[in-house]
Amino acid sequence: MPVREGVVTIVQESRFQLVGDDGSAHLFILGRNAAGEADQLAPLQRRQARVRVEYARTRNLIGFVAEKISVCGESGR
Amino acid sequence: MTMHPRAADFPQSDLPGVIPHESELTAGVRIEPGRSYGFFTDTTVCIGCKACEVACKEWNNLPADNLGLTGHSYDNTGALSANTWRHVAFVETSGCGGVRDTVEAPFQSGWLMMSDVCKHCHNAPCLEACPTGALFKTEFDTVVVQQDICNGCGYCVPACPFGVVDVSPVDGKAHKCTLCYDRLKGGLEPACAKACPTDSIQFGELSVLQARAEERVAVLHERGVPGAYLYGTPGAPGATGDLGHLNAFFLLTARPEVYNLPAAPTRPANRVAPSLASGLAAVAGLAVAAAFLLGASDRRRS
Numbered sequence A: 001m002p003v004r005e006g007v008v009t010i011v012q013e014s015r016f017q018l019v020g021d022d023g024s025a026h027l028f029i030l031g032r033n034a035a036g037e038a039d040q041l042a043p044l045q046r047r048q049a050r051v052r053v054e055y056a057r058t059r060n061l062i063g064f065v066a067e068k069i070s071v072c073g074e075s076g077r
Numbered sequence B: 001m002t003m004h005p006r007a008a009d010f011p012q013s014d015l016p017g018v019i020p021h022e023s024e025l026t027a028g029v030r031i032e033p034g035r036s037y038g039f040f041t042d043t044t045v046c047i048g049c050k051a052c053e054v055a056c057k058e059w060n061n062l063p064a065d066n067l068g069l070t071g072h073s074y075d076n077t078g079a080l081s082a083n084t085w086r087h088v089a090f091v092e093t094s095g096c097g098g099v100r101d102t103v104e105a106p107f108q109s110g111w112l113m114m115s116d117v118c119k120h121c122h123n124a125p126c127l128e129a130c131p132t133g134a135l136f137k138t139e140f141d142t143v144v145v146q147q148d149i150c151n152g153c154g155y156c157v158p159a160c161p162f163g164v165v166d167v168s169p170v171d172g173k174a175h176k177c178t179l180c181y182d183r184l185k186g187g188l189e190p191a192c193a194k195a196c197p198t199d200s201i202q203f204g205e206l207s208v209l210q211a212r213a214e215e216r217v218a219v220l221h222e223r224g225v226p227g228a229y230l231y232g233t234p235g236a237p238g239a240t241g242d243l244g245h246l247n248a249f250f251l252l253t254a255r256p257e258v259y260n261l262p263a264a265p266t267r268p269a270n271r272v273a274p275s276l277a278s279g280l281a282a283v284a285g286l287a288v289a290a291a292f293l294l295g296a297s298d299r300r301r302s
């Protein structure tokens, strides 16, 4: 599964924007099978936390499905 | 619209933060809980620029969807969906079969454009159908889905008479326009209305918008547009079938169906009692018929 690391800069419902070290921003949607809820995303944005996202591609959508998010330096969830 | 006197207090380009009650400066209305807010969409001034669609996607961090060309005029958005909460419809009216003509009367256009959105119905059928209470009425009299409570059952989808709310297969939750609930709480005008360059989308207090819309219809009638009418105001088309009124209402110049709006939407809850009664009557009828047939076969045997 592809992985991307970066900082969560925008959160709306289950959607978030991740900005990588190269400055590129990508839109992710928390997948239905991800072990996490949308309300856990806002604190990540407030902390400007550095996270590692395992994701899958989507059909007919410019965005990725986040399957697993782990805060860098903490265990995954 | 004249400039709000408070606008002179903020002449600089770089602001230290959000202007308090910014909507007073941009929409001429102060947003306060307990009041009723909505959109008045005047389709006669829509130029089809899709700034509203883009502003909505930007603010709500919604992904681009329906990639590719639909082949339907300049409309490549297609329809409202879980990822598209504003949809600018392009209707080509002149020529045979709806195909754009090459000749037009001077200063006239064969285009009808309308920025469609959730209607934030007064008696919202989606909310009535929701078994978890995820859909609720906010303190601004708008209808919003609470994402942490939605279980993705999809009951709201067929309940909506306008085909607005949609369950996303990606996160399994229902999504639709929130009338920028987060912006309203911060005193900001919704993103689409703020971005609209022609004020086709106007945000404000519902009673003020309804009065303004009536005036606009009168002006259009005077100017020789006799077909202009409101859709979704109390007693008008669109506010039928016990929906009450629509907080997001429209000024149209052709039949509602031309814009893909239902002519007489209804509240599905009105059909619960008749369907239950007809179901019970059918069961009772079948029970009587079975009793009669079993009784007849018993009589034959004895």
Ligand code: SF4
Pocket (backbone or CB within 6 Å): B118, B119, B120, B121, B124, B125, B126, B127, B143, B159, B160, B161, B162, B163, B164, B165, B176
């Ligand atoms: S238009 Fe549909 S989704 Fe919007 S409030 Fe009315 S019933 Fe609900």
Ligand code: SF4
Pocket (backbone or CB within 6 Å): B045, B046, B047, B048, B049, B050, B051, B052, B053, B088, B113, B115, B195, B196, B197, B198, B199, B200, B201
């Ligand atoms: S921003 Fe205004 S003018 Fe542009 S498409 Fe939307 S409603 Fe029409």
